Amino acid sequence: MPPACEFPSNAVTAAVILAAGASKRLGRPKQLLPYGDGVLLDAVLATARRCGFAQTVLALGGSAREVLGAVDTTGCEVALNPDYGQGCSSSIAAAIAVLRPDTEAVVLLLGDQPGIRAASVAPLLRALAGPDGPGAAVCRYDDGPGHPLAFSRRLFPDLASLHGDKAVWKLLEQRAEDVIKVPTPGNVPLDVDTEDDYRRVLAELQGAG
Template identity: 30%
Template sequence: MKIYGLVLAAGLSSRMGKLKATLPLDEGTVLSNCIRSLLDGGVADVFVVTGHKAEEVESEVHKLGMHTVYNPDYENGMFSSVIAGVKALPDDVSAFLVLPVDIPLVRSSTVRALTFEFKDSPADIIYPAFKNERGHPPLISAKLIPEILLHDGTGGLRKVLERHDSGARNKNMPDLGILHDLDTPEDYTTALKFSRNKRFPLPEECESLWELAETPQTTQEHCKAVAKAACTMAKALNSARREGPLLDMDIVQSAALMHDVAKIRRNHEAKGGTLLAGYGFTGISDIVASHRDTKIDPTSPLTEKEIVFLADKLFEGSTLVTIKERYGKRISKWANDPDALKAIHGRLERAENLLTRYENEAGIKTSELLTSPAHSPLNSATFMQENNIKAQL
């Protein structure tokens, strides 16, 4: 079964004012990001449709070792590029993905999920979706090729796909990139920020991950409380730190929001780390996987991992507690098991030592820090809303 990728890069880029395909993005270009997402997602090959400033685009494509297809009718609109690209697909095509070059933030994990889904259970069309909102790139069965080639262009490719909606399905993914069009300079500025942060989920993507993992609502509220506390603690430590690296606030927030994402599963820490790594969120997967206990060399600087660990141990649900209170229930539960008690007391001692170390470096008690007006209790909806960037995308 062969699945190919089509990148449509023939447009005029009139609203951007510059050629979109060659704009720098994430250590490459907008075009190379599109190609890399498709290839890393499992497509057999990629064909790039060119038109406006074809030589510049083709030069970039050839650097990447991909194929170009020139569309002489590019001024007639995007569907003419779809036609050109579809005609160039090899005879062994089983399905293909259509990705406009101005959708460069799609994660390769999303493409991989689409290709796996089609191979496991073919459909006329499989759309990537974010909270059921469809985005790009749709994966289209080769069965639709004759109809696409015969279409007169009215309503574009969408019109053809709409006729097959009964044979289509959505694949929900925690990927805001499927919805982000790169049309204006403002869109490009947002894309630059987004691309730098692709190794961890944005707050809205965290919400999507909770849905996909069926994380209980009470656990979500705990994660939000921990995230707010972790951010406050990280900010205080950064302000006090004179040597050593500053903590990445985005990683702290993201890892804290996700630390219990797999709570309903046995060994939820490891399962959560594996889940996140599978979606490509490798920037926080190890933090989530190790938040049950902590072992850090006394000479090593505190990192985002230790902050998330400590913030988690300071909350029972959404209620601020002491570390002794947090471990107290487990000590009571395993009171008749000497081996279990020894292990729990060991984790308690390490947590208390780490807390002391944090407070010494930050120059403030966490009990004071987390009950100060600056950290005044904030309801969960407000916390997530303040950190929501979907409107920018």
């Protein structure tokens, strides 16, 4: 079966899945919350696999041992982030460090956002294509911007030097003239930080079933 999202030309693309958080607000590893036939992180990994990326990097930190013992990470390169308490930017930097040297674009996926669709990825990469393409592409949902986010190679150094938890959004603001917003159907997929978030995610899954 061909990948769900056909990439432009022969571009070497990578997924970075950010799943290193300590789940402090939830009080238990959100990566391992039951979801569908598996756990939350399984759903995100399944989406990445459907896309057929040349490389998939899974950034882990908090609860890394438990996650590796419970989740099938076949096909992923694991980037362990000992500084995960410093925010998502530290996980992005850990993942960028292990990308293949010929990688032309990277797509950031959140490990606690199981509703992200594989079909949302290809339009982002098409938007980056070409020598004069933008440095970044962002999904523009009906209710605002959201993940996944895609970055061309020329912004990799900026990604690697980020600091803090919301730094990637600050980078997009700073580089606004070099960012394209790609119309994406529906609302921003729910992510899980609290028990209420988890209940909403499960309710959405049941409603779609």
